[in-house]
Amino acid sequence: MEVTTKGIVFSTIKYGEADLIVHCFTESDGLKSYLLRRILTARKGKLKMSLFQPLMLLELVAIHKNKGTLERIKEAKVAHPFKSLHANVSKSGMVLFLAEMLKNSIQEEEKNRELFQYIENALLWLDEHDAIANFHILFLLKLSAYLGFYPDASNIESQYFNLSEGNFQESPFGTYCEEGLKVEALKGFFGIDFDALPQIKLTKKVRLETLDLMLRYYQLHIQSYKRPKSLLVLNQLY
Known part of the structure; x- marks a missing residue:
């Protein structure tokens, strides 16, 4: 099921050589873990590593199967651009x-x-x-x-x-x-x-x-x- 929701990044874990597992707390479904394929090596694409810093507040378009497995993010953008949270x-x-x-x-x-x-x-x-x-x-x-x-x-x-x-x-x-x-x-x-x-x-x-x-x-x-x-x-x- 495709959902549009806010999400707060809790943590990231490198998976293999190029993939990333992102743990988020979403407004729509609570805790969710996402597998982002090839994000560590891709030079182009909708998903950038800079989006997934700790406690980033994001707008997500995601595919939730809700079967206890890793989910997928189709699109992500900053929901609120923090001024000092990650710079200070x-x-x-x-x-x-x-x-x-x-x-x-x-x-x-x-x-x-x-x-x-x-x-x-x-x-x-x-x-x-x-x-x-x-x-x-x-x-x-x-x-x-x-x-x-x-x-x-x-x-x-x-x-x-x-x-x-x-x-x-x-x-x-x-x-x-x-x-x-x-x-x-x-x-x-x-x-x-x-x-x-x-x-x-x-x-x-x-x-x-x-x-x-x-x-x-x-x-x-x-x-x-x-x-x-x-x-x-x-x-x-x-």
């Missing part, structure tokens, strides 16, 4: 990290328009703004709502955050309770949107610890979670 060194490091986290976290092979629109709007915001040092923490917190494990903040004034239960507690109960500056920092991300990020002031040490807290939270709530390889680069930047 700091943002490109953020992009690599977010793309890896999204690929590790989203496992839905079905349409989820709300999740797609959340990612799309977040990327558009990231492209337009410069105060982004804490963007990835808020992005992951908000993403967890779409993945089904957003923390319960009804007792947010409590001292402890239980990673396993996903709630705040007055006393440490269980193996995965955390406290301290990283928990207090995490509380500041609840109930805000991206425009409020400049108001959050964290030292690099606390930022790294808060991010690590979120990543351990993801590890407990996502099956087959893989720690992102791009984390080292991200931590050096932020």
Whole structure:
């Protein structure tokens, strides 16, 4: 079936000498993997390698057989030309990290328009703004709502955050309770949107610890979670 849909590139893998497998999250069908034949050696053609950078937002005309096999892209073009996302060194490091986290976290092979629109709007915001040092923490917190494990903040004034239960507690109960500056920092991300990020002031040490807290939270709530390889680069930047 031929479909026209937006797609967000999560990753690419070289296949053989000339082919490429592209993993995309599509607005119409959720996760899709496409085989692009001879794209690595072709000098002409509708599909260019530059289109398939991490988190590129594309307009796709694709053939979806929906049989669990690799699909085919007939046409692709940029849906929104990002101004800084791939040109700015700091943002490109953020992009690599977010793309890896999204690929590790989203496992839905079905349409989820709300999740797609959340990612799309977040990327558009990231492209337009410069105060982004804490963007990835808020992005992951908000993403967890779409993945089904957003923390319960009804007792947010409590001292402890239980990673396993996903709630705040007055006393440490269980193996995965955390406290301290990283928990207090995490509380500041609840109930805000991206425009409020400049108001959050964290030292690099606390930022790294808060991010690590979120990543351990993801590890407990996502099956087959893989720690992102791009984390080292991200931590050096932020």
